[in-house]
Amino acid sequence: MIEFLQQIINGVGLGAIYALIALGYTMVYGVLRFINFAHSDVFMVGAFSGYLFSRFFQIESIFGGVMVMILSMGLCALLGMTIERLAYRPLRNSSKLNVLITAIGVSLFLEYSFQIKLTKPLLFPALFPVKSFLLPGGIILSSTQILVIGMTLFLIVLLQYIVLYTKIGTAMRAVSFNPTAASLVGINNDVVISFTFGLGSALAAAGGILYALNYPSIEPLMGVLPGLKAFVAAVVGGIGNIPGAALGGLLLGVIETFVNGSPYSTYTDAIAFILLIFILIFRPAGLLGKVTVEKV
Amino acid sequence: MPEIQANLLELQNVVVTYGVINALQNVSLNVSKGSIVTLLGGNGAGKTTTLRAISALVPVKSGQVLYQGEEITNLKAHQIVSRGLAHVPEGRMVFSNLTVLENLQMGAYLRKDKKKIKSQLEFVFTTFPRLQERAKQIAGTLSGGEQQMLAIGRALMSEPQFLMLDEPSLGIAPLLVKTIFEKIVEINREQKITILLVEQNANLALEISDYGYVLETGRIILQDRSYSLRNNPDIRKAYLGG
Numbered sequence A: 001m002i003e004f005l006q007q008i009i010n011g012v013g014l015g016a017i018y019a020l021i022a023l024g025y026t027m028v029y030g031v032l033r034f035i036n037f038a039h040s041d042v043f044m045v046g047a048f049s050g051y052l053f054s055r056f057f058q059i060e061s062i063f064g065g066v067m068v069m070i071l072s073m074g075l076c077a078l079l080g081m082t083i084e085r086l087a088y089r090p091l092r093n094s095s096k097l098n099v100l101i102t103a104i105g106v107s108l109f110l111e112y113s114f115q116i117k118l119t120k121p122l123l124f125p126a127l128f129p130v131k132s133f134l135l136p137g138g139i140i141l142s143s144t145q146i147l148v149i150g151m152t153l154f155l156i157v158l159l160q161y162i163v164l165y166t167k168i169g170t171a172m173r174a175v176s177f178n179p180t181a182a183s184l185v186g187i188n189n190d191v192v193i194s195f196t197f198g199l200g201s202a203l204a205a206a207g208g209i210l211y212a213l214n215y216p217s218i219e220p221l222m223g224v225l226p227g228l229k230a231f232v233a234a235v236v237g238g239i240g241n242i243p244g245a246a247l248g249g250l251l252l253g254v255i256e257t258f259v260n261g262s263p264y265s266t267y268t269d270a271i272a273f274i275l276l277i278f279i280l281i282f283r284p285a286g287l288l289g290k291v292t293v294e295k296v
Numbered sequence B: 001m002p003e004i005q006a007n008l009l010e011l012q013n014v015v016v017t018y019g020v021i022n023a024l025q026n027v028s029l030n031v032s033k034g035s036i037v038t039l040l041g042g043n044g045a046g047k048t049t050t051l052r053a054i055s056a057l058v059p060v061k062s063g064q065v066l067y068q069g070e071e072i073t074n075l076k077a078h079q080i081v082s083r084g085l086a087h088v089p090e091g092r093m094v095f096s097n098l099t100v101l102e103n104l105q106m107g108a109y110l111r112k113d114k115k116k117i118k119s120q121l122e123f124v125f126t127t128f129p130r131l132q133e134r135a136k137q138i139a140g141t142l143s144g145g146e147q148q149m150l151a152i153g154r155a156l157m158s159e160p161q162f163l164m165l166d167e168p169s170l171g172i173a174p175l176l177v178k179t180i181f182e183k184i185v186e187i188n189r190e191q192k193i194t195i196l197l198v199e200q201n202a203n204l205a206l207e208i209s210d211y212g213y214v215l216e217t218g219r220i221i222l223q224d225r226s227y228s229l230r231n232n233p234d235i236r237k238a239y240l241g242g
């Protein structure tokens, strides 16, 4: 039982990061109906900006850690908006395949540009104070886990608030449902799409930093596997659906952690894709794909 | 019948093509301020395309669209709205995933004055009380007629001077059609909103409008005062059921 609870905690910690990345995939899909394959590299850039900004603040402090996160999220929001502006917007009226290929191109561009300078993984600093808590029954809860779960929860609630209760968030849902009708009420679709990229990229940056805190080494290809899994999580939850992406991420994290602790641990990285196949066969719209109308 | 006044909207030789299809060929029409003008024509005549050209949803290949004497041909769709034009599109296009209230709030997207937005919302609710009853409901669950009211209400929220309506009677119960047409007249008379009405229901449209144009395969083939069109034997035969 204790073992089970411990695995749940570890799984939720991992799943929270998948969820943060999955939200970006799902939001961009919501407004543009395409998978932004460069998103996983924004996650990677997020981790590197965290590394960069950590030099300007005291590490192992809450203030410094929060500042580093905010700055990295801001920088990556700009990066995401720039990618959209330069690479995707000119293709707004092209076929989806062209945009998809461009996204893969942007992804490779980011990965290889970072590889020019970085031949070895870098050790990621402990931004926040590190402590472990021994809970009754012998469950170990690290401050990093609390941070990851707490921060993810906070960001998801904030995102839901923006999407459901602000004017720009309502506009996002409107554009997602019908861009033509949105332009007929005076919504500039470009502005909303840009905002969506910014928001998704900021969340990916937060994910990148939280991921790096857990596995304290970062390298230019670090986004590939988590990005792919987060994409699976978004599809599992129902692509375009925000609570779905969060649910899919958490589910995947927990399942992966259990598989990893089982005799089948060699299949850990494959489990996401097995899950994907099952979902596509039995519930192609994803877990929350049809039930909810809250699509972005 | 209002006096012939300055043209609020003017189309001059507008040409629109979809690939090789010529949807509009040198369409010219005028809508004078304060009037209701109707655009009639069979399926595929180019009525919707005319409204889409005014709203910049399709590129105008040649010709001009003038609003209050200024050219608006090359603006973006969202900029057209800021000039005071509103468009209730064919098929209504309400945001089915948003609530009725959110739909109306989006209608006021470009409005900044909170007080005016609120009073406009009250006006919309008095015009269509049904919308107030369903304010919290998801728009996708409304009936066709209610969605049409919502689409009109949403357009009114931008406080337009000029309103385009694309087949507001399409697929709606006859009783509601009557209500909606009464509201259109009311909006025109009381709010002094100029209206360009596209309809297949020529009878009703000619009854409430001042002037009419008839489109056929992308060309204006006839134009006249509405009461003259109603008595025109060709029109009676082609559009009014004999």
Ligand SMILES: Nc1ncnc2c1ncn2[C@@H]1O[C@H](COP(=O)(O)OP(=O)(O)O)[C@@H](O)[C@H]1O
Pocket: B018, B021, B022, B023, B041, B042, B043, B044, B045, B046, B047, B048, B049, B050
């Ligand atoms: N998106 C489109 N692509 C290609 N052809 C179109 C498109 N929309 C309309 N058309 C064609 O343009 C012509 C005019 O259509 P439309 O303006 O919708 O007519 P109406 O509203 O009078 O029924 C028709 O021949 C129609 O088939």
Ligand SMILES: [Mg+2]
Pocket: B047, B048, B049, B090
């Ligand atoms: Mg039409």
